[in-house]
Amino acid sequence: TDLIIDNMFCTxxxxxxxxxxxxxxxxxxxxxxxxxxxxxxxxxxxxxxxILLLPEGQNFSGLRQRVQEMFPDRQISFTSYNI
Incomplete structure (x- = not known):
């Protein structure tokens, strides 16, 4: 695959x-x-x-890590649509 269009930031x-x-x-x-x-x-x-609302079935471990690095002193909850 040469091209992927997505809403994720690739590191x-x-x-x-x-x-x-x-x-x-x-x-x-x-x-x-x-x-x-x-x-x-x-x-x-x-x-x-x-609260960061995550679409069900998606793996946002990189996004979670980035948010926690950006806001180390904030308590941020992660959840999906099936709450």
Whole structure:
């Protein structure tokens, strides 16, 4: 295989990657969540509890490691759609 298009960031030295596009992050929360009433309060949103939702059947061990390296002092929960 010479070409793979995926949404994963590849860190393998023998495989090069090129970003085709970037996507905006989306805040998803329950109706009535206090974060919905905030306007551009990035600090409050950054300090809120986060969950990384993983598609079922996917292996995101590299992504998990990267997130834990980026936020070593944060408790981040990993879950899949079958919660």
């Amino acid at each position: 393998n030295r023998t495989v090069q990657h090129h970003v085709l596009f970037t996507d905006n992050m989306v805040l998803i929360c329950r109706e009535g969540n206090p974060l919905l009433s905030l306007e551009d309060d990035r600090g409050t949103i950054d300090n809120a509890a986060h």
